[in-house]
Amino acid sequence: MAVYSSEDLAFAEELRAFVRAELPASVRGKVIHGIQVEPAERRTWHKLLHSRGWAAPHWPVEHGGTGWSVERTHLFNETLAEEGAPDLGTFGLKMFGPLLIRHGSEAQRQRYLPRLLAGDDLWCQGFSEPGAGSDLASLKTRAELDGGEWVVNGQKMWTTMAHEANMMFALVRTDRDAPKPQMGLSLLLIAMDMPGLTVRPIRLLNGEQHHTNEVFFDNVRVPAENLVGEVNKGWTYARALLGNERLSIARVGWNKRQLAHIKRIAAVEGALRSPLLAARIAEAEIALMALQAMAMATLERVQASEALGIEANMLKIKGSELQQRLAELLVEIAGPRAVPLGPDGAEGDHGWAAHAFPGHFYTRVVSIYGGSNEIQRNIIARALGLGRAS
Amino acid sequence: MSVGLEEAAASDREVRALLRQSLETVLARHVTFEQRRAAYQSSRRYSAEAWNAYAGLGLMAVSLPEAHGGVPGGLGDLAMASELMGSALALEPYRATMIGARLLAAAGTAEQQASWLPALATGARRAALAHGAPGDRAFAEASRDGAGWRINGRKRVIPGGDAADLFIVPARVDGEGEVALFLVPVEAVERRGYGCFDWTGAADLVLVDVPGPPGARLAGGEAALACALDEAVILACADAVGAMRAANRLTRDYAGTRRQFGVPIASFQVLQHRMVDMAIAEELAASITTAALAAFGQEDPASRARAVSAAKVTVGDSAQYVARQCIQIHGGMGLTEEYPAAHYFARLGMFERLFGDRDEHVRRFAASGQKDAGEAW
Numbered sequence: 001m002a003v004y005s006s007e008d009l010a011f012a013e014e015l016r017a018f019v020r021a022e023l024p025a026s027v028r029g030k031v032i033h034g035i036q037v038e039p040a041e042r043r044t045w046h047k048l049l050h051s052r053g054w055a056a057p058h059w060p061v062e063h064g065g066t067g068w069s070v071e072r073t074h075l076f077n078e079t080l081a082e083e084g085a086p087d088l089g090t091f092g093l094k095m096f097g098p099l100l101i102r103h104g105s106e107a108q109r110q111r112y113l114p115r116l117l118a119g120d121d122l123w124c125q126g127f128s129e130p131g132a133g134s135d136l137a138s139l140k141t142r143a144e145l146d147g148g149e150w151v152v153n154g155q156k157m158w159t160t161m162a163h164e165a166n167m168m169f170a171l172v173r174t175d176r177d178a179p180k181p182q183m184g185l186s187l188l189l190i191a192m193d194m195p196g197l198t199v200r201p202i203r204l205l206n207g208e209q210h211h212t213n214e215v216f217f218d219n220v221r222v223p224a225e226n227l228v229g230e231v232n233k234g235w236t237y238a239r240a241l242l243g244n245e246r247l248s249i250a251r252v253g254w255n256k257r258q259l260a261h262i263k264r265i266a267a268v269e270g271a272l273r274s275p276l277l278a279a280r281i282a283e284a285e286i287a288l289m290a291l292q293a294m295a296m297a298t299l300e301r302v303q304a305s306e307a308l309g310i311e312a313n314m315l316k317i318k319g320s321e322l323q324q325r326l327a328e329l330l331v332e333i334a335g336p337r338a339v340p341l342g343p344d345g346a347e348g349d350h351g352w353a354a355h356a357f358p359g360h361f362y363t364r365v366v367s368i369y370g371g372s373n374e375i376q377r378n379i380i381a382r383a384l385g386l387g388r389a390s
Numbered sequence: 391m392s393v394g395l396e397e398a399a400a401s402d403r404e405v406r407a408l409l410r411q412s413l414e415t416v417l418a419r420h421v422t423f424e425q426r427r428a429a430y431q432s433s434r435r436y437s438a439e440a441w442n443a444y445a446g447l448g449l450m451a452v453s454l455p456e457a458h459g460g461v462p463g464g465l466g467d468l469a470m471a472s473e474l475m476g477s478a479l480a481l482e483p484y485r486a487t488m489i490g491a492r493l494l495a496a497a498g499t500a501e502q503q504a505s506w507l508p509a510l511a512t513g514a515r516r517a518a519l520a521h522g523a524p525g526d527r528a529f530a531e532a533s534r535d536g537a538g539w540r541i542n543g544r545k546r547v548i549p550g551g552d553a554a555d556l557f558i559v560p561a562r563v564d565g566e567g568e569v570a571l572f573l574v575p576v577e578a579v580e581r582r583g584y585g586c587f588d589w590t591g592a593a594d595l596v597l598v599d600v601p602g603p604p605g606a607r608l609a610g611g612e613a614a615l616a617c618a619l620d621e622a623v624i625l626a627c628a629d630a631v632g633a634m635r636a637a638n639r640l641t642r643d644y645a646g647t648r649r650q651f652g653v654p655i656a657s658f659q660v661l662q663h664r665m666v667d668m669a670i671a672e673e674l675a676a677s678i679t680t681a682a683l684a685a686f687g688q689e690d691p692a693s694r695a696r697a698v699s700a701a702k703v704t705v706g707d708s709a710q711y712v713a714r715q716c717i718q719i720h721g722g723m724g725l726t727e728e729y730p731a732a733h734y735f736a737r738l739g740m741f742e743r744l745f746g747d748r749d750e751h752v753r754r755f756a757a758s759g760q761k762d763a764g765e766a767w
Contacts (some may be wrong), residue, residue, distance in 0.1 A: 081727045113458060175564070196466065198437070198523065250710065278756050279752050279753070279756060281756070282752050282755045282756035283703070283752060285700075285755070286699075286700045286703050286704060286752070287704075288677045289678060289697070289700045289704075290677065290700070290704045291674075292681075293674075293677035293678040293680065293681035294673055294674055294677040294678075296681065297673075297676070297677040297680060311673070313672055314669075314670045317670060318670065370767070374663070377662070377666040377667075378659075378662070378664045380666045380670075380708070381659075381662035381665065381666050384642060384665065384666065384669060385642070385643065385646070386656045386662045386666075387646070387654065387656055387657050387662075387667060
C-alpha cells in the first residue's frame with residue numbers, strides 16, 4: 001500500500017526478525033494467550049528496546065525519541081503487537097511522557113523522562129474514581145496546599161497497574177468553587193510509597209489476573225514541585241493527551257496476531273470443517289481488513305494534514321469491537337473445552353482453551369476503557385454537527 | 391517511491407480532481423432528483439442529456455487506449471466517477487459501458503478494438519458484459535461452426551443491458567470446457583429490457599443459434615473475465631459508497647430540521663449514536679474500497695479476488711445498515727417516492743443483489759486461503 005515506503009516495510013521485516021530472535025518464547029506465549037507477563041519479564045524487554053533507542057519512538061529526538069515519521073512509528077507499534085511483544089505500559093510512555101514533555105517544568109522533565117524511558121519507573125494513571133468514570137470531570141479526590149505541600153485525600157478506582165507502579169500522575173480537585181467542574185482540576189505527580197497511600201486490588205471474574213486496583217489517599221503529602229504546569233489547568237493537559245499515537249487505538253497489530261492465533265488453532269483442531277465456523281472466521285478476517293484499511297486511510301489523511309479528527313474515535317470503536325469478536329470466536333472454537341478454569345482443568349494439548357473464556361471476559365473491558373464506546377460516539381456526533389444530547 | 395513517480399502521482403491527482411469537479415457540475419445540472427424522475431419514467435430509463443454531458447467531458451474515454459480515442463486514467467478514476475454517480479443516483483449505463491470497454495481493451499483483438507472502442511470512448515455506443523444472473527453459473531455455450539461459432543444460451547439481469555449496443559458474452563466452448571468471450575451486437579440477440587427496483591435499467595438475453603463469425607471471439611478468456619467481474623464489483627462498491635455518503639448527509643440534515651416534542655430529533659442521543667454508526671459504516675466501506683482498488687495494480691489475481699470479496703462483504707454490510715437506518719430516521723417520509731431516502735434504500739439494496747451476494751463472497755474469501763482464487767463466481 002502506498003502509505004508505507006519500501007524502507008518502512010524493510011524495517012518492519014528487520015523488526016520482526018529482531019522480536020523473534022530476542023523475545024523469549026515463554027513471554028510471547030503469555031502475550032498471545034492473554035496472560036499477564038511478570039514485571040521482570042516486561043522490564044527486561046523494556047531494557048532491550050531501550051538499548052536500541054526504541055522505548056518511545058514517538059517522543060521528540062531531544063528526549064530520546066526516534067524522529068520517525070508517523071507511518072514508521074505506527075508500523076513499529078503494530079509490528080511489535082503482531083509479534084506478541086509485551087506492552088511496555090501505555091500510561092507512562094504513551095500518555096504521561098508526551099504530557100510532561102509538553103507541560104512539565106524543566107526540572108520535572110530531567111527528573112522523570114530518562115527514568116521513564118529506561119524503564120526504571122513504572123507510571124500509573126490516577127484519573128477514574130468510584131463516582132467519576134465517563135464523567136471524569138466530576139472527580140472528587142482533592143488536594144489542598146498546606147505548608148508548601150499538597151495534601152491529597154480521596155479515592156481513585158480502576159487504576160490499572162497501580163500495584164506494580166512506583167509513580168502515579170493523578171487528576172485531583174484543587175478548586176471546589178470553580179465555575180465549571182473541569183476548571184478546578186490539577187495534575188499531580190505522586191510517588192506510590194508515600195505514607196497514607198494504599199493500593200487495594202480489584203478482583204475480576206477471570207480469577208488469577210491482577211490488573212486493576214483501588215487507590216486510597218489519606219492525608220498524602222505531595223511536594224508542591226510535583227504539580228504539572230499551572231494549578232487548575234489539569235483538565236486541559238489531560239485532554240491534550242490525544243496525539244498521533246492514538247492511531248494505535250485500533251489495535252490492528254493485536255487483532256492480526258489474535259486472528260493468526262485463531263486460524264492456527266482452527267486448522268489444528270479441524271474447526272474449518274464446519275462451514276459455519278469457517279465463514280465466521282472469514283468474516284472476522286474481512287472485518288480486520290476493513291479495520292486496517294480504515295487505519296491506513298486515516299494515516300494518509302494524517303500525512304496530508306497532520307490533523308487527526310474523529311477517525312481516531314471511529315477506530316477505537318471498531319478496533320475494540322473486533323477485539324471482542326475475536327475473543328468470542330476463540331471461545332466458540334474451544335466449545336466445551338472452554339469450560340474448565342485453572343491449571344487443574346487444562347487438558348494436555350489444549351492449554352489454549354483454558355485461556356479462552358478469561359480472555360473473552362477480560363476483552364469486555366476494551367469498549368469501556370479509554371473513553372467508553374458510547375463516549376466515543378458522543379464525540380463523533382458532536383463533530384458531525386449533531387448537537388448535544390438533550 | 392522515486393521523485394518522478396511522485397510527480398506523476400501528483401499530476402494524476404490534479405487531473406482526477408479536475409475531472410471530479412467537472413462531473414459534479416454535470417451531475418448538478420443534469421441529474422437533479424426531478425430530472426432523474428423524468429428520466430426513469432421515460433422509455434429510455436436514463437437521461438440522454440446526462441449521457442451526452444458525460445461524453446462531453448470525455449468521461450467514457452478515461453482509461454481506454456489512446457490509439458482508439460481513449461485518454462489516460464485508471465480504475466481509480468472510474469471509481470471516483472462511480473462514487474459521484476452513486477451519490478447523485480445517476481441512471482446512465484456508465485459502469486456497464488466502462489466494464490465492457492475495458493474488457494474489450496484488455497482482451498479484444500486489434501480488429502475488435504479498432505471497430506468498437508472509438509465509438510464507446512465517445513459515448514456514441516454503449517456496451518455491457520452479459521455475464522448472467524447472480525448465482526447463475528450456467529454460461530452460454532458456443533459450438534464450432536466451420537471457422538466460426540454458434541452461441542446458445544440465456545443471460546439474465548445484465549445491468550445496463552437494455553441500453554447496450556454491444557454485448558460481451560462469456561460462453562463455454564463445446565467439448566473444451568474453457569470459457570471464451572464473444573462480441574455480440576444487439577441485433578443478433580433477443581433482448582428484453584426492463585427497469586429494476588432501483589429504477590436503473592437491465593436486460594435479459596436469449597441467444598438462439600447466434601452466429602459468431604471467426605472474428606467474434608476475443609483473444610482473452612477466463613482470466614480477463616475474472617478481472618472484469620472484479621472491476622464490476624469494485625465500481626459497484628464505489629457507487630454504493632457514494633450512495634451511503636449522500637444518504638448519511640440527507641439523514642443528518644433531516645434529523646437536524648425535523649422537530650418532535652419541541653426539539654430537533656438530532657438532539658436525541660439514541661439517534662445521534664445511530665447516525666454515528668452510519669458514518670462509521672460509510673468510512674469502513676470507503677476505506678476498504680480504496681484498499682481493494684490498490685490490489686488491482688498488483689497483477690496477482692488471487693490477492694485481488696480476496697481484496698475484492700472483502701470489499702464486497704464490508705460495503706454490503708455497511709450499505710444494508712445505512713439504507714435501513716436512513717429510512718428509519720426519516721420515518722414515513724423515508725418510504726415515499728417523492729423523497730430521495732427510498733431511492734437510496736433501493737440503490738443500496740441493488741448492490742447486494744448484483745455481482746455476487748454476501749454468502750458467495752464470504753465463501754470465495756474463505757476458500758481463497760486454501761486454493762487459488764480468481765475463479766469467477
